[in-house]
Amino acid sequence: MNTGDALLKQAEALLYREADCLDRADLPAWMELYSEDGTYWMPAAPEQEDPLNHISHFYDDRVMMEIRRRNFVHPRAASKDHTVRCSHLIGNIRITAEDAVAGSCTVHSNFHAMLYYREEKRLYGGRYEHVLKQGASGLLIQRKRVDLIDCDAAHKSLIIYL
Amino acid sequence: MLITTESGISHLVEPCRLHRRVYTDPAIFELEMERIWGRAWIFIGHESQVPRPGDYFTTNINHRIPVVMVRDRDGLVRVLHNRCAHKGAKLVDKRSGNVRAFRCCYHGWTFGTDGKLLKIPNEKGYDGTGMDPKDPQWNLRPVAQHASYRGFVFATLDEKAPDLVTWLGGAAACFDNLCDRAPEGEVEVAGGVLRYDHACNWKMFLENLNDTHHPQTTHQSVVDAALDYISTLPPDAAKQREEAEIIPPFGGSYENFEKSGITGFAYGHHYDGGKTSIHSGYSVNPVYRDAMVNAYGEERTQEILSFNTHNTCYYPSLTIKTAIQNIRVVRPIAVDRCVVETWSFRLKGAPPGMLQRTLLYSRLINSVGSMVGPDDLEAYMRMQQGLQSPASEWVEMYREFGRDTDMGDRIVGTGTSDLDMRTQYRAWRHYMLGEVA
Numbered sequence: 001m002n003t004g005d006a007l008l009k010q011a012e013a014l015l016y017r018e019a020d021c022l023d024r025a026d027l028p029a030w031m032e033l034y035s036e037d038g039t040y041w042m043p044a045a046p047e048q049e050d051p052l053n054h055i056s057h058f059y060d061d062r063v064m065m066e067i068r069r070r071n072f073v074h075p076r077a078a079s080k081d082h083t084v085r086c087s088h089l090i091g092n093i094r095i096t097a098e099d100a101v102a103g104s105c106t107v108h109s110n111f112h113a114m115l116y117y118r119e120e121k122r123l124y125g126g127r128y129e130h131v132l133k134q135g136a137s138g139l140l141i142q143r144k145r146v147d148l149i150d151c152d153a154a155h156k157s158l159i160i161y162l
Numbered sequence: 163m164l165i166t167t168e169s170g171i172s173h174l175v176e177p178c179r180l181h182r183r184v185y186t187d188p189a190i191f192e193l194e195m196e197r198i199w200g201r202a203w204i205f206i207g208h209e210s211q212v213p214r215p216g217d218y219f220t221t222n223i224n225h226r227i228p229v230v231m232v233r234d235r236d237g238l239v240r241v242l243h244n245r246c247a248h249k250g251a252k253l254v255d256k257r258s259g260n261v262r263a264f265r266c267c268y269h270g271w272t273f274g275t276d277g278k279l280l281k282i283p284n285e286k287g288y289d290g291t292g293m294d295p296k297d298p299q300w301n302l303r304p305v306a307q308h309a310s311y312r313g314f315v316f317a318t319l320d321e322k323a324p325d326l327v328t329w330l331g332g333a334a335a336c337f338d339n340l341c342d343r344a345p346e347g348e349v350e351v352a353g354g355v356l357r358y359d360h361a362c363n364w365k366m367f368l369e370n371l372n373d374t375h376h377p378q379t380t381h382q383s384v385v386d387a388a389l390d391y392i393s394t395l396p397p398d399a400a401k402q403r404e405e406a407e408i409i410p411p412f413g414g415s416y417e418n419f420e421k422s423g424i425t426g427f428a429y430g431h432h433y434d435g436g437k438t439s440i441h442s443g444y445s446v447n448p449v450y451r452d453a454m455v456n457a458y459g460e461e462r463t464q465e466i467l468s469f470n471t472h473n474t475c476y477y478p479s480l481t482i483k484t485a486i487q488n489i490r491v492v493r494p495i496a497v498d499r500c501v502v503e504t505w506s507f508r509l510k511g512a513p514p515g516m517l518q519r520t521l522l523y524s525r526l527i528n529s530v531g532s533m534v535g536p537d538d539l540e541a542y543m544r545m546q547q548g549l550q551s552p553a554s555e556w557v558e559m560y561r562e563f564g565r566d567t568d569m570g571d572r573i574v575g576t577g578t579s580d581l582d583m584r585t586q587y588r589a590w591r592h593y594m595l596g597e598v599a
């Protein structure tokens with residue numbers, strides 16, 4: 001196996017692990033997969049260039065992740081009274097940029113996420129972009145961008161990361 | 163009770179009680195679309211969305227009627243019915259864009275940006291038939307009235323509606339304050355839009371805006387989560403983050419909200435805050451403040467920035483946050499469904515950090531992925547479900563009743579008063595039954 005294949009294998013494993021954490025709504029374990037400067041971004045427009053000068057559905061850094069994971073299990077968060085179950089399928093995973101010296105890479109993939117919430121099944125789909133970097137014990141997520149195919153449509157409450 | 167008769171409707175709203183059917187009955191909803199949304203001035207868009215001739219923006223005036231806001235060749239912003247004058251096809255189906263002329267996708271009738279019919283392909287078929295293509299009835303029809311106030315464009319389907327300035331009344335001061343907060347005295351739409359699907363009656367969203375008795379309960383979880391996290395940080399670390407100014411005030415005490423006050427006007431408009439609001443503790447960006455002082459002088463700057471409202475509602479379609487520079491635009495879909503859009507504004511002449519704060523606020527509070535909006539919506543959805551119950555026919559709005567002060571053009575009360583609800587239902591009765599607004 002050449003180094004490119006090895007990196008792809010590691011990246012795939014990380015993406016699958018992340019999807020599994022979200023399927024189980026285990027936000028503390030999910031956060032462990034992110035670097036200290038990690039961010040999670042879900043734009044509200046196709047090809048959106050920037051999370052600060054344009055509105056987004058989500059743009060969390062570690063601080064917001066810390067608040068969100070506390071909110072998620074708060075007994076008085078009424079929107080979280082209903083359990084949320086999710087099932088992610090990720091495919092077409094490919095490394096689109098690589099910096100061998102820094103040990104970082106950009107990974108694109110396509111996803112479908114079936115979500116069950118408030119007695120309703122919903123289907124989300126689109127494209128992921130992950131920027132991964134080498135941490136002390138393997139790859140970590142430094143940036144995740146979630147481009148929903150219907151990012152600019154009217155959406156219902158989305159109480160968990162996709 | 164036969165609700166579609168006038169006396170049936172008049173029994174649904176008492177001074178301090180509402181019949182549950184105002185939220186649940188599809189027949190009432192259809193009547194509201196005709197009598198409230200068909201008579202009031204409805205917010206369409208902002209002139210900055212159509213800066214050049216030929217620029218257009220499409221929306222609906224109620225749950226159904228499509229209109230297009232367009233800047234014509236002479237620079238005038240018009241609101242036209244988005245309906246081909248031929249066989250009625252919706253003429254423009256994109257949300258926004260630029261055209262030289264509107265050409266219908268069906269038989270190619272072509273209209274100028276002022277609505278005038280320019281061309282019918284193979285026109286000779288009409289020769290001698292009695293159909294005169296020059297007759298204005300074959301132009302795109304303008305809505306009954308349209309007008310703008312400081313760039314905010316409204317339209318009404320009612321020829322007899324009072325002019326926009328009269329209708330806005332004292333609540334126009336909030337548009338003034340929003341625009342005056344720009345060093346150049348003007349705002350423009352910027353940073354995109356959020357569209358939020360609400361499974362509830364449209365009035366529940368409006369009625370929550372200045373319901374200052376809910377944040378302590380509904381938003382306790384996000385305030386707790388934020389404060390719990392902040393408590394793990396070294397002292398002062400939270401000061402670096404604007405989120406720390408935005409989230410905790412949602413947990414403000416009842417006394418704080420009481421102090422902020424509620425002001426109600428004719429036609430259902432109202433705001434809470436004035437001297438204080440949940441936004442008044444925000445720090446002021448020093449570069450922005452300098453730009454303001456340069457433009458207005460110290461005293462006027464002070465005056466502009468200290469008029470601090472929380473939400474202003476222009477009943478029934480628009481709510482604005484002057485201190486935050488975002489607005490929410492409401493469109494009903496059905497008796498139990500509406501869409502709420504959040505738009506943000508740039509203060510012309512202000513540093514870029516100001517728009518970024520507006521967008522941060524919209525994302526933290528109004529996004530489907532926020533930790534605030536979903537808990538509000540959860541409460542509305544539960545009301546929509548709970549009100550199906552015949553356990554009681556009534557919803558109350560007695561809080562502080564009889565203790566509001568009538569100042570002539572406005573009524574003021576304490577911040578936790580149901581004055582906002584009573585103001586809206588006075589307007590509801592006005593539109594539905596022709597009573598005084």
Ligand code: FES
Binds near residue numbers: 247251267269270271
């Ligand atoms: S319907 Fe528009 S041209 Fe015929």
Ligand SMILES: [Fe+2]
Binds near residue numbers: 370534538
């Ligand atoms: Fe709320």
